[in-house]
Amino acid sequence: KNQVEQSPQSLIILEGKNCTLQCNYTVSPFSNLRWYKQDTGRGPVSLTIMTFSENTKSNGRYTATLDADTKQSSLHITASQLSDSASYICVVSLYNTDKLIFGTGTRLQVFP
Amino acid sequence: DTAVSQTPKYLVTQMGNDKSIKCEQNLGHDTMYWYKQDSKKFLKIMFSYNNKELIINETVPNRFSPKSPDKAHLNLHINSLELGDSAVYFCASSQAARMWNEQFFGPGTRLTVL
Numbered sequence: 285k286n287q288v289e290q291s292p293q294s295l296i297i298l299e300g301k302n303c304t305l306q307c308n309y310t311v312s313p314f315s316n317l318r319w320y321k322q323d324t325g326r327g328p329v330s331l332t333i334m335t336f337s338e339n340t341k342s343n344g345r346y347t348a349t350l351d352a353d354t355k356q357s358s359l360h361i362t363a364s365q366l367s368d369s370a371s372y373i374c375v376v377s378l379y380n381t382d383k384l385i386f387g388t389g390t391r392l393q394v395f396p
Numbered sequence: 397d398t399a400v401s402q403t404p405k406y407l408v409t410q411m412g413n414d415k416s417i418k419c420e421q422n423l424g425h426d427t428m429y430w431y432k433q434d435s436k437k438f439l440k441i442m443f444s445y446n447n448k449e450l451i452i453n454e455t456v457p458n459r460f461s462p463k464s465p466d467k468a469h470l471n472l473h474i475n476s477l478e479l480g481d482s483a484v485y486f487c488a489s490s491q492a493a494r495m496w497n498e499q500f501f502g503p504g505t506r507l508t509v510l
Binding site for chain 1: 400436437438439440441444452486488497498499500501502503504
């Protein structure tokens with residue numbers, strides 16, 4: 285069964301600290317993996333997209349890693365800001381389809 | 397502004413009613429989607445249209461009927477609303493190329509069925 289699991293479910297950190305969010309997937313055949321940020325009351329916004337041949341990709345203070353052998357990905361946030369408070373969703377795309385498999389997300393709260 | 401827009405943003409209605417949610421994208425994309433996000437924040441695909449043709453139809457009750465008058469619009473009509481239909485519905489769009497299928501989401505429509 286195609287599934288995407290994320291951990292932790294929720295995370296609280298202080299402003300300025302770093303954090304890492306985890307994503308494990310069992311999707312096959314795999315096309316690409318992306319991380320989305322969803323602010324409260326808004327639609328998801330794409331942060332990074334990686335294919336199986338890419339190990340890491342950065343977008344500002346966000347760095348995503350992918351290990352296609354172990355089917356794991358992580359999203360590292362550096363020097364967190366209050367505006368980073370949101371849900372972060374890991375999404376895996378099935379090869380040769382338009383279908384995306386969504387994880388349940390990690391809710392991050394950054395406090396001053 | 398280039399974006400995916402949805403109306404209404406909030407919809408409160410009684411059980412048994414029929415309602416519609418509209419979605420428009422001006423990104424020039426060929427493919428549009430409807431997603432349902434439940435109370436646990438889990439996003440699940442409902443429908444996908446490519447150039448006005450249905451290409452994905454997950455196991456959604458036939459009370460839900462998408463309509464695509466042109467490739468820039470994908471509306472969702474729901475008949476005989478039930479309590480379990482309460483959720484946030486997101487419209488999204490993407491280019492037709494599947495490998496780099498980045499989807500752009502609308503702001504969502506929060507549907508509450510009383």
